[in-house]
Amino acid sequence: MSIVSLRHGLRTQDKITQITRLLAPLGGVDTYFCPGETVAILADWGLPLSAAAGVNAHPALIYAISKIALANGAKEVRVLLQPAAGFDFQQTLQRSGYDDLAKESIHLINLAQQQLLNRQTTLNLHQDTYPIYQPLLSADVLISVSKFKCDKNLLFGSAISNLAAGAAVEHSPGMPPASRIMADLSTIITADLHIVDGFRGNAGYQPQKEDFLAAATDPWALDTVLTAIANIPSAAIPYLCLGAQYALGCCHPGDIMVVGDTLPTTSPS
DSSP, rough: OOOEEEEEETSSSSSSHHHHHHHGGGGGGGOOOOTTEEEEEEEEEOSSSSGGGGGOHHHHHHHHHHHHHHHHEEEEEEEEEOOOOOOOOHHHHHHGGGGGGGGTTEEEHHHSOOEEEEEEEEOOSSEEEEEEEEEHHHHEEEEEEEEEEETEEEEEESSSHHHHHBOOOOTTTTTTTOOOOOOOOHOOOOEEEEEEOOOOTTTSSSOOOSSSEHHHHHHSHHHHHHHHHHHHOGGHHHHHHHHHHHOOOOGGGGGEEESSSOOOOOOOO
């Protein structure tokens, strides 16, 4: 059985406290952050919009995770970022509020400028090897922080979808062969912890009535819970069907234990 930790959140609350409470059912912060280790945070980020828009993972969450890691003796925290196609890295940093993180001993890494290493997938659903950005492979601890976003029967802000940011592969969520690519990549890019930012923004694509945070070590279980929050049948998400077919993680709601708070209510789609 997989565990998903879920907390209703307020944007005004202290984020370090929120993350600490969120991780308690998953073993606590000491499970993921140890002295002398390099921590990489793969952030769902890329558009030059402020946190109020709700399209990038909230910079305050990235700051909180980084500070927890450093307080637990991490040697270095690297935030792995890649602007969306056509956008300038520095301009996107500034407009998204992420440039403030650089002032706090947090290293901001532009993945587009990093070395790519080919890695073999165990599934070969779309192709045999994928070019993966080296910082994801060299970190002692990899944390994925995604932004919850959905539209009708499309879940395009989730734990599994965020892993695609770690590879130089073009795909469009919800369209073939995106699901096969996402399943392949999940066998190569294995984050130690997945956190989902469910704070609502003004740009839409977030039907939940309540802000929330969710976390798990199993991204498939986490995304299955996200479909329940989004009022989307998990069977309607092609990559979750593939995950269940190939036993990549826990994709059956009956085998997932949600601890903490109840699922946030969601407006009808």
